[in-house]
Amino acid sequence: MDAEQAHRGGPRRPGGGRRRTVNGHGGEPTASDAAIPADSAALADSAALADSAALADSAALAEITAKQHIHDAVMRYCRGIDRLDMTAVRSAYHADGVDHHTGFDGPVEGFIEWVGPLLRTLDGTRHEISNHLAQVSGDRAVAESYGVARHWGAHRAMNFTTGLRYVDYFERRDGTWAIVERFAVREWNRYEGPPADDPSAARVIRIEHGAGDGPAGARDATDPVYRLLQRLE
Secondary structure, X not given: OOHHHHHOOOOEOOOOOEOOOEOOEOOXXXXXXXXXXXXXXXXXXXXXXXXXXXXXXXXXXXXXXXXXXXXXXXXXXXXXXXXXXXXXXXXXXXXXXXXXEOOEEEEHHHHHHHHHHHHOOOOEEEEEEEEEEEEEEOOEEEEEEEEEEEEEOOOHHHOEEEEEEEEEEEEEEOOEEXXXXXXXXXXXXXXXXXXXXXXXXXXXXXXXXXXXXXXXXXXXXXXXXXXXXXXXX
């Protein structure tokens, strides 16, 4: 190649054309040059997939969080009923919540006024939740909780166990999930204890919680759960 050819950009192709330069160098495009657009597209696709996965993970986490808050509300209701803690019961509902219960149908404040004195006629209750399914749609949800409610007291009529479902419509308002409407569905009822025509038989076996009987529960703020909760304050 003579000086003129070098000055004019390299040797001519047959027919008079010059070789196209790539990246400032003479010659045909190299494999690395051709790969640049493909690599850019692959990176863009990878970033899009990562963004999509992040959005999916975020949505899944939001749903899991919502379901946990809904489950917690159901559990607070059960603790409130069993410990005669009406503040805990109330916290499971929005202020305009409605409860459809055996013996009561109306707003949550009326339910609390009705159920509190009724519970105090018993020696105790245990509300136990087993299956629980919450289906969430944005700020709304429907939860179905299967449970068993145990009741005991001095009179035979107070000693019974009920199989139930809580069917609840929830809403999230100002970041709080709570019940808007509850259907307390009773599915079976069983009276416990001796036959009604055996007045001499003991109606219920009470645990006196003397020395060696283990921790005693209470239906007020002296119960162990409330003593432990004070440690979190």
